[in-house]
Amino acid sequence: MTDKMKEFLVRLASGIVLAALVVGAALWSKWSWGVLLLAVVIGGTLEFYRLSRSCGASPLRFIGVVSSVAMYALGFTVFMQFDRISGPFDGAVVLTLLLYLLLIVPVAFVCELARRSRTPIADLSVTFFGVLYVALPVSLLLFIPLLLNNGVWQPWIMLSYILIIWVNDVFAYLVGVSIGRHKMSERISPKKSWEGFFGGVIAAIGAGLLCGWLLGGDIVVWGGLAAVVAVTGVAGDFAESMLKRSAGVKDSGRILPGHGGFLDRFDALILSAPFAFAYLILVGNL
Numbered sequence: 069m070t071d072k073m074k075e076f077l078v079r080l081a082s083g084i085v086l087a088a089l090v091v092g093a094a095l096w097s098k099w100s101w102g103v104l105l106l107a108v109v110i111g112g113t114l115e116f117y118r119l120s121r122s123c124g125a126s127p128l129r130f131i132g133v134v135s136s137v138a139m140y141a142l143g144f145t146v147f148m149q150f151d152r153i154s155g156p157f158d159g160a161v162v163l164t165l166l167l168y169l170l171l172i173v174p175v176a177f178v179c180e181l182a183r184r185s186r187t188p189i190a191d192l193s194v195t196f197f198g199v200l201y202v203a204l205p206v207s208l209l210l211f212i213p214l215l216l217n218n219g220v221w222q223p224w225i226m227l228s229y230i231l232i233i234w235v236n237d238v239f240a241y242l243v244g245v246s247i248g249r250h251k252m253s254e255r256i257s258p259k260k261s262w263e264g265f266f267g268g269v270i271a272a273i274g275a276g277l278l279c280g281w282l283l284g285g286d287i288v289v290w291g292g293l294a295a296v297v298a299v300t301g302v303a304g305d306f307a308e309s310m311l312k313r314s315a316g317v318k319d320s321g322r323i324l325p326g327h328g329g330f331l332d333r334f335d336a337l338i339l340s341a342p343f344a345f346a347y348l349i350l351v352g353n354l
Contacts, residue, residue, distance in 0.1 A: 086333065090230065094223040101223070102144050105206050109140045111330035112202040112338065115320040120194045122315035126185055127195040131176045135196070136203035138172065143207030147214070202331075205341040212341065215348040216285060216293075228279035229297065229344070233336050236272035236298040243267025265302060272298035289351055296347045297340045304339025308332070 093104040113136040117127045176195060180188045213225035244264025251261055276294025280287040308331050312320060320331035331338075 091227060094226050098148065098221050101226070102147070102210070105209065106137070106140060106144075108330050108334055108338075109136050109203050109206050111323060112206075112334065113198050115329045115331045116198040116201060116311070117194070119311050119315040119317070119320060120198070122317060125194040126183075126187065126191045127198060128176055128179055128183075128191065129195075131172065131179060132195045132198050135172045135176075135199045139199060139203040140207050143210055147210040202338060205338045208345040209337065209341040212344055212348065215345070216289075222283075224283060225285075228276075228283065229293075230337065231279065232272050232275050232294045232297050233301050233340065235275040236268040236301055237336070238268075239271035240264040240268025240302070260302075260306075268302070269295065269298040289348075292351070293344060293347060296343050300340040300343040301336030304336040307339060308335035 090104065093100040110133060113133050114129065117129045117132060120127050173196075176192060180192055183191075185191050212229060213222050214220065216222075216225050240260070241264065244259065244261045244267070247263050249261060249263060273291050273294045276290045276297075277287050279285075279294075280290025308320065311331075312318065320329035323329050
């Protein structure tokens with residue numbers, strides 16, 4: 069068996085395991101889905117700090133991870149009570165988490181003073197940017213199925229969202245390999261072409277329309293959502309590629325054999341979430 073075949077089989081096996089884990093977590097319960105996303109938050113934040121250290125920064129990893137978990141916990145607390153918001157709402161938990169997040173900022177300054185770093189501005193900036201880059205989008209991701217289903221959790225909506233991203237990736241690759249001639253950004257991602265980009269977006273919109281029809285939703289809203297997700301998902305892939313190139317590494321981590329780390333697998337999902345959230349808020353108020 070050749071090395072390429074072994075690599076393909078490893079990627080295939082780990083891909084199947086990852087897909088089963090994601091589908092199983094979404095279908096089992098809101099709690100299992102929340103735990104899976106918590107793992108993405110922690111793993112993605114740590115990977116971001118590892119890339120940052122390769123670029124010469126010195127983030128406060130413990131403070132950053134604690135901040136990411138606190139921000140996600142705040143989002144998850146609201147998420148779990150979202151469909152009961154017209155009734156009793158435990159505002160004490162939300163207020164506690166908000167205060168906790170506010171206190172982390174001065175604590176980070178004190179820790180940076182104790183380290184006596186020569187680059188405190190860079191270190192603190194990288195620390196909190198990691199939180200904004202990973203934890204905030206993942207927290208917003210929790211609410212996308214609720215916004216599409218009148219505040220009620222529907223796992224198939226979340227899986228359809230992931231399917232749209234997957235269809236975009238697959239068709240962008242297939243079209244790019246087949247007829248791709250014009251490079252999007254040879255410096256950052258030399259294999260991506262404009263032909264592949266448009267092929268992926270068109271396929272993603274088709275998948276979004278199909279998902280909307282199957283789930284009984286507004287297919288126009290779903291088509292628009294698919295377009296937003298496809299375009300911003302590609303931007304997420306470019307952003308992560310830029311970070312990896314600046315750090316001089318091929319993968320952000322090695323948690324998934326043949327697939328890299330959390331950021332490698334969830335980059336499109338992470339960056340597309342804020343745009344999808346904003347789109348659904350805007351559409352819901354039109």
